[in-house]
Amino acid sequence: xSHDRYPASTAGLEVAVLVSVGRHPLTGRxxxxxxxxxxxxLALELNAARVRLVHAGRDDSxxxxxxxxxxxxGFASLTRIDQPEGADALPALLESLREAAPQLxxxxxxxxxxxxxxxxxxxxGEELGWPVVTGIAAVESVEGGxxxxxxxxxxxxxxxxxxxxxxxxxxxxxxxxxxxSAFGPARRGTLADETRAVEADDALAAWxxxxxxxxxxxxxxxxxxxxxxxxxxxxxKAEGGGGQVLxxxxxxxxxxxxxxxxxxxxxxxx
Numbered sequence: 264x265s266h267d268r269y270p271a272s273t274a275g276l277e278v279a280v281l282v283s284v285g286r287h288p289l290t291g292r293x294x295x296x297x298x299x300x301x302x303x304x305l306a307l308e309l310n311a312a313r314v315r316l317v318h319a320g321r322d323d324s325x326x327x328x329x330x331x332x333x334x335x336x337g338f339a340s341l342t343r344i345d346q347p348e349g350a351d352a353l354p355a356l357l358e359s360l361r362e363a364a365p366q367l368x369x370x371x372x373x374x375x376x377x378x379x380x381x382x383x384x385x386x387x388g389e390e391l392g393w394p395v396v397t398g399i400a401a402v403e404s405v406e407g408g409x410x411x412x413x414x415x416x417x418x419x420x421x422x423x424x425x426x427x428x429x430x431x432x433x434x435x436x437x438x439x440x441x442x443x444s445a446f447g448p449a450r451r452g453t454l455a456d457e458t459r460a461v462e463a464d465d466a467l468a469a470w471x472x473x474x475x476x477x478x479x480x481x482x483x484x485x486x487x488x489x490x491x492x493x494x495x496x497x498x499x500k501a502e503g504g505g506g507q508v509l510x511x512x513x514x515x516x517x518x519x520x521x522x523x524x525x526x527x528x529x530x531x532x533x
Contacts, residue, residue: 276312276405279365281356281383282341284320284329285375293325295332298371300441302434303336305402306369307442317359319344319352319459327454334452335444344457353383355459357390366428367410372397372435388431396426400437477529 280303285296306314316333320326322345334341344355360368373381388395400421401413410430414422415437494517495509509520525531 276309276367277363277365278306278309278312278314278367278369279360279363280306280314280316281368281370282316282318282330282333283371283374283376284318284326293329295329295441295444296371296375297441298373298434298436298438300333300336301436301438302369302371302432303333304439304441305399305434306367307337308439309367309402309405312367314338315363315365316341317344317356318342319346319355321346321348322456330454331449331452332444334454335446335449336442337445337448338452340453340455342457343454344459346459346461351462353386353390354462356383356387358459359457360387360391364429367402367405368393368429368431370431370433372433384431384433391429391431393429393431394426395431395433396424397433398435398437399432400435401439402432 280299282299282303283296285294285299286292287294303314303316306312316338318330318341320343322343330341330343342359344352344359346352346355368387370384372384374383384395384397387393396412396414398415399412400415403411403413403423405411405428408428410426410428410432412424412426412432414424415435416422509517512520522531
């Protein structure tokens with residue numbers, strides 16, 4: 264890739280990228296999170312910038328394998344802040360970022376595991392006093408303490424923004440596709456552990472966890488020109504199914520028939 268896209272002022276630019284442990288949507292195996300990997304790719308495209316990877320989470324074999332996926336993108340080390348399950352990562356991240364004082368903080372829009380609310384970038388920006396810019400597809404230039412960003416909008420549109428540094432930036436799926444993780448650098452890279460204060464997440468502790476209920480089924484969309492035809496289609500069962508078409512019934516009888524149909528189709532819980 265040509266370096267002409269980014270001016271020489273990016274030399275020495277301090278960039279921090281927050282990375283998390285993702286989850287494959289089909290297999291459920293731990294992996295690098297897609298949006299976070301795109302944020303790392305965006306940082307790597309900044310010519311001569313000093314990029315630092317930061318993760319706050321549990322220290323276990325599953326998360327380590329996923330984090331090494333980021334190291335395989337071309338990094339010698341990754342800073343890991345050990346936080347037990349159920350801990351609030353915000354205070355630890357704030358302490359680390361205030362010490363490192365990066366000019367750009369990149370992250371995905373939301374995590375693929377855990378709470379995944381997408382609030383962390385906004386909370387960090389509020390505590391640090393930095394502007395937060397969301398849905399970024401590219402960093403076009405960094406010059407004179409100001410970054411020119413390309414924001415992804417619906418229907419493929421783009422909007423050019425200028426933001427004063429330091430700033431928090433979240434990337435969009437329109438950001439560059441992350442490069443493949445190389446096995447050798449991933450194994451040789453170092454996970455540098457940091458010890459930070461641990462604070463329990465009181466809001467998370469108050470949650471009640473229960474198995475998810477099956478979502479209601481969607482009935483087949485009936486295309487009819489009149490209310491009478493829609494009612495007849497809803498009250499009648501498929502041909503050959505032993506159903507019947509209701510005619511000349513009272514409103515109560517019609518409502519009862521529709522209610523029974525919805526239960527049979529699984530739309531309503533029994």
